[in-house]
Amino acid sequence: xxxxxxxxxxxxxxxxxxxxxxxxxxxxxxxxxxxxxxxxxxxxxxxxxxxxxxxxxxxxxxxxxxxxxxxxxxxxxxxxxxxxxxxxxxxxxxxxxxxxxxxxxxxxxxxxxxxxxxxxxxxxxxxxxxxxxxxxxxxxxxxxxxxxxxxxxxxxxxxxxxxxxxxxxxxxxxxxxxxxxxxxxxxxxxxxxxxxxxxxxxxxxxxxxxxxxxxxxxxxxxxxxxxxxxxxxxxxxxxxxxxxxxxxxxxxxxxxxxxxxxxxxxxxxxxxxxxxxxxxxxxxxxxxxxxxxxxxxxxxxxxx
Amino acid sequence: xxxxxxxxxxxxxxxxxxxxxxxxxxxxxxxxxxxxxxxxxxxxxxxxxxxxxxxxxxxxxxxxxxxxxxxxxxxxxxxxxxxxxxxxxxxxxxxxxxxxxxxxxxxxxxxxxxxxxxxxxxxxxxxxxxxxxxxxxxxxxxxxxxxxxxxxxxxxxxxxxxxxxxxxxxxxxxxxxxxxxxxxxxxxxxxxxxxxxxxxxxxxxxxxxxxxxxxxxxxxxxxxxxxxxxxxxxxxxxxxxxxxxxxxxxxxxxxxxxxxxxxxxxxxxxxxxxxxxxxxxxxxxxxxxxxxxxxxxxxxxxxxxxxxxxxxxxxxxxxxxxxxxxxxxxxxxxxxxxxxxxxxxxxxxxxxxxxxxxxxxxxxxxxxxxxxxxxxxxxxxxxxxxxxxxxxxxxxxxxxxxxxxxxxxxxxxxxxxxxxxxxxxxxxxxxxxxxxxxxxxxxxxxxxxxxxxxxxxxxxxxxxxxxxxxxxxxx
Amino acid sequence: xxxxxxxxxxxxxxxxxxxxxxxxxxxxxxxxxxxxxxxxxxxxxxxxxxxxxxxxxxxxxxxxxxxxxxxxxxxxxxxxxxxxxxxxxxxxxxxxxxxxxxxxxxxxxxxxxxxxxxxxxxxxxxxxxxxxxxxxxxxxxxxxxxxxxxxxxxxxxxxxxxxxxxxxxxxxxxxxxxxxxxxxxxxxxxxxxxxxxxxxxxxx
Numbered sequence: 015x016x017x018x019x020x021x022x023x024x025x026x027x028x029x030x031x032x033x034x035x036x037x038x039x040x041x042x043x044x045x046x047x048x049x050x051x052x053x054x055x056x057x058x059x060x061x062x063x064x065x066x067x068x069x070x071x072x073x074x075x076x077x078x079x080x081x082x083x084x085x086x087x088x089x090x091x092x093x094x095x096x097x098x099x100x101x102x103x104x105x106x107x108x109x110x111x112x113x114x115x116x117x118x119x120x121x122x123x124x125x126x127x128x129x130x131x132x133x134x135x136x137x138x139x140x141x142x143x144x145x146x147x148x149x150x151x152x153x154x155x156x157x158x159x160x161x162x163x164x165x166x167x168x169x170x171x172x173x174x175x176x177x178x179x180x181x182x183x184x185x186x187x188x189x190x191x192x193x194x195x196x197x198x199x200x201x202x203x204x205x206x207x208x209x210x211x212x213x214x215x216x217x218x219x220x221x222x223x224x225x226x227x228x229x230x231x232x233x234x235x236x237x238x239x240x241x242x243x244x245x246x247x248x249x250x251x252x253x254x255x256x257x258x259x260x261x262x263x264x265x266x267x268x269x270x271x272x273x274x275x276x277x278x279x280x281x282x283x284x285x286x287x288x289x290x291x292x293x294x295x296x297x298x299x300x301x302x303x304x305x306x307x308x309x310x311x312x313x314x315x316x317x318x
Numbered sequence: 319x320x321x322x323x324x325x326x327x328x329x330x331x332x333x334x335x336x337x338x339x340x341x342x343x344x345x346x347x348x349x350x351x352x353x354x355x356x357x358x359x360x361x362x363x364x365x366x367x368x369x370x371x372x373x374x375x376x377x378x379x380x381x382x383x384x385x386x387x388x389x390x391x392x393x394x395x396x397x398x399x400x401x402x403x404x405x406x407x408x409x410x411x412x413x414x415x416x417x418x419x420x421x422x423x424x425x426x427x428x429x430x431x432x433x434x435x436x437x438x439x440x441x442x443x444x445x446x447x448x449x450x451x452x453x454x455x456x457x458x459x460x461x462x463x464x465x466x467x468x469x470x471x472x473x474x475x476x477x478x479x480x481x482x483x484x485x486x487x488x489x490x491x492x493x494x495x496x497x498x499x500x501x502x503x504x505x506x507x508x509x510x511x512x513x514x515x516x517x518x519x520x521x522x523x524x525x526x527x528x529x530x531x532x533x534x535x536x537x538x539x540x541x542x543x544x545x546x547x548x549x550x551x552x553x554x555x556x557x558x559x560x561x562x563x564x565x566x567x568x569x570x571x572x573x574x575x576x577x578x579x580x581x582x583x584x585x586x587x588x589x590x591x592x593x594x595x596x597x598x599x600x601x602x603x604x605x606x607x608x609x610x611x612x613x614x615x616x617x618x619x620x621x622x623x624x625x626x627x628x629x630x631x632x633x634x635x636x637x638x639x640x641x642x643x644x645x646x647x648x649x650x651x652x653x654x655x656x657x658x659x660x661x662x663x664x665x666x667x668x669x670x671x672x673x674x675x676x677x678x679x680x681x682x683x684x685x686x687x688x689x690x691x692x693x694x695x696x697x698x699x700x701x702x703x704x705x706x707x708x709x710x711x712x713x714x715x716x717x718x719x720x721x722x723x724x725x726x727x728x729x730x731x732x733x734x735x736x737x738x739x740x741x742x743x744x745x746x747x748x749x750x751x752x753x754x755x756x757x758x759x760x761x762x763x764x765x766x767x768x769x770x771x772x773x774x775x776x777x778x779x780x781x782x783x784x785x786x787x788x789x790x791x792x793x
Numbered sequence: 794x795x796x797x798x799x800x801x802x803x804x805x806x807x808x809x810x811x812x813x814x815x816x817x818x819x820x821x822x823x824x825x826x827x828x829x830x831x832x833x834x835x836x837x838x839x840x841x842x843x844x845x846x847x848x849x850x851x852x853x854x855x856x857x858x859x860x861x862x863x864x865x866x867x868x869x870x871x872x873x874x875x876x877x878x879x880x881x882x883x884x885x886x887x888x889x890x891x892x893x894x895x896x897x898x899x900x901x902x903x904x905x906x907x908x909x910x911x912x913x914x915x916x917x918x919x920x921x922x923x924x925x926x927x928x929x930x931x932x933x934x935x936x937x938x939x940x941x942x943x944x945x946x947x948x949x950x951x952x953x954x955x956x957x958x959x960x961x962x963x964x965x966x967x968x969x970x971x972x973x974x975x976x977x978x979x980x981x982x983x984x985x986x987x988x989x990x991x992x993x994x995x996x997x
Contacts, residue, residue, distance in 0.1 A: 294883040
């Protein structure tokens with residue numbers, strides 16, 4: 015039962031370092047060590063926090079809430095044929111809205127600081143997550159429609175990638191969509207550049223600009239766990255649930271590593287979008303998810 | 319056989335005209351073509367009801383509209399000679415070659431008895447008209463030509479979609495034959511939703527040709543920019559082609575359950591056309607554009623006539639015929655007006671009665687005729703339309719149409735009176751007005767006289783022909 | 794196999810709404826021509842060989858090679874800036890495209906007919922909608938021309954749906970390509986400028 019939870023946590027240990035390493039190698043450098051991001055977090059734990067006078071309660075509790083929601087979402091994902099820790103009908107809606115709750119708290123904490131830059135970033139972040147939500151829900155709904163169940167654990171138990179042509183097409187589209195959604199939700203290129211230092215161009219980074227010390231560490235841990243979370247979702251899509259457990263463990267880490275490398279390469283060879291192209295870019299994802307929906311409609315014989 | 323000869327010779331004439339070196343040769347060839355067209359019409363009258371070359375039938379509607387085309391051939395050619403008399407030989411040839419091609423394709427479209435053949439001929443007319451609209455080679459002409467070809471192509475593509483939907487009705491295994499007679503056999507078992515969709519596509523697609531509401535803008539631009547003799551032809555006979563296409567599909571579907579739906583759609587389209595015509599005519603400053611809006615209004619009336627049913631069917635066909643005669647004479651007059659006043663703009667025109675009384679009389683008579691003021695013959699079909707609307711209880715449509723028609727009467731009559739009697743509003747650069755031999759107006763007076771004659775006496779052969787054409791429609 | 798082609802076709806239509814450069818449009822049109830050729834080859838099994846060869850040749854040559862080449866020449870010759878002008882911001886284009894996809898799928902489910910493949914109907918309706926959307930929301934006349942090409946592809950798809958019984962309909966639909974050829978000739982012959990977006994001289 016806890017296997018999924020533990021595996022995701024373990025994968026999160028490697029994930030950010032792998033992305034950084036890939037980006038460095040693609041730029042021709044050697045890059046930092048694999049565990050460097052976590053060493054940074056340990057350093058942060060040792061530091062104290064500085065809170066501004068204008069910030070109130072929300073600012074102090076937001077990072078903890080974020081981490082708590084991500085951990086709660088981790089409880090919902092299954093692994094192999096075991097059920098997840100929490101599993102009931104319609105739990106993918108809880109999944110999406112737990113993550114949304116975390117984001118909500120980050121947004122209002124950003125507004126709580128009273129800084130206009132953070133407010134600007136918060137409004138953009140709210141818009142982009144709103145636009146990406148239909149894509150995610152349509153995708154999940156098509157999963158549910160295809161297999162006939164509405165709980166993550168049960169859906170992935172019954173989803174086989176090698177059905178007929180249409181299932182293959184659907185899985186390819188679904189995997190592509192999940193990768194894109196993951197990159198948007200985690201504020202990566204081409205929507206948001208995590209390395210930018212110009213506040214006018216920041217979206218996610220600017221919201222967490224004022225946190226320090228322990229809180230900052232919590233936020234970073236939440237981000238890394240979210241990455242691994244999406245990686246686990248993609249893994250569940252690709253690999254059928256019935257295979258040998260040890261093989262699956264190995265495949266799990268392989269898929270996560272591959273995911274990290276793909277993100278690293280995609281980031282290295284892409285420029286950041288112009289800000290007003292972003293809504294169009296994200297809405298395109300919803301359009302593609304509609305196509306996936308269409309494919310499933312054809313598949314389940316609801317459309318000839 | 320005669321039809322085959324007609325088509326082959328027309329194509330040959332059109333091609334040879336392009337190659338001739340002297341104006342006299344082109345003029346002779348065009349007159350030869352006019353003679354051929356008139357003899358084809360006579361042949362059609364004699365052989366009413368028969369089918370030639372598998373795809374062409376001389377049924378009543380075709381014969382009626384073909385006769386209108388034949389009547390208008392000689393005046394068009396005559397006025398065309400006068401209009402293009404100062405052009406280079408090459409442009410002269412292109413103009414007349416295009417004219418021959420256009421009239422051939424229109425004749426083919428009238429006579430076709432299969433949906434696809436009709437469609438092909440309508441597509442061909444678009445190309446011929448484009449050549450003619452661009453005759454002046456000005457920038458406005460270029461713009462109008464491009465818009466015309468493009469939007470007509472889109473309309474034709476949509477009409478083809480409608481035809482495809484008709485094809486869907488057949489299902490598997492039948493040898494499909496898209497001729498109208500064989501459609502009648504399968505139509506009663508077809509899914510009504512398909513019929514509705516097919517009708518809407520066909521209506522929207524052919525409304526580019528007929529000048530009805532959804533795609534009327536292109537015809538307005540084309541008619542105001544084309545040379546006046548060409549305008550006379552395309553504003554009347556080409557709109558008749560569009561009308562015939564829609565009418566054939568309508569009469570095909572009228573035995574099924576989609577009849578009320580089609581009537582509603584047609585009345586709506588007609589009402590919106592008249593509304594747009596009235597609105598724009600009140601601010602029109604270009605005389606040919608005003609006449610183009612008048613064509614739009616008359617086509618709207620025809621659509622309402624068909625949608626109303628009963629008396630409306632007879633009225634629609636009569637209105638189309640009379641409108642062709644009256645509108646063409648007005649357009650011929652516009653050609654002469656441009657030679658005397660050197661402009662079409664309302665602001666720069668005036669004192670026409672003093673400068674050229676014969677032409678001004680044509681304008682006055684033509685105005686009376688086209689606005690359906692008695693003694694114009696067009697009053698009869700309009701009265702029948704109102705009667706049909708009252709019979710159906712469509713009071714709102716009736717009141718709206720009457721109010722809009724009065725706007726149009728106001729707009730057009732003030733403008734034409736202004737041109738005839740007042741002095742120009744802007745006495746800008748006054749060019750010496752040209753002079754035109756009054757003999758040239760004879761053809762226009764003859765056409766208008768026919769229209770006025772119909773008001774008092776409707777010859778039995780005409781009544782018979784029209785009644786035969788509407789015989790299949792439900793009473 | 795046909796299923797893959799149809800899904801890729803639908804994806805190209807969505808790409809139309811989100812593309813920014815005119816050269817992307819031309820590449821998409823060429824890709825659509827290729828996909829249509831493939832669909833025709835796999836779908837029309839009951840048509841006699843000569844007719845099938847004609848259709849395949851026409852689609853391949855005309856739609857995939859000749860037309861994009863001519864369009865590319867127009868763009869390069871007139872130096873139209875690579876970003877096309879539109880009257881509506883890109884965001885709304887995608888939104889309308891999505892709404893169009895919805896409407897086409899619903900319409901196809903309503904119009905279900907045992908004799909036609911419903912998938913063709915749905916995708917053809919979506920193609921029609923996208924083509925009309927392109928014509929209505931763009932200002933450059935070269936974009937209008939590309940929109941017309943997409944409408945033509947819709948007509949081709951529709952006629953493929955009944956193509957096995959009535960191959961004549963497909964042949965006549967190909968005549969529409971002739972029209973496009975004439976329109977393009979107009980660009981060359983009349984020296985139209987593709988970035989003419991001031992077609993507003995004809996007023997009252």
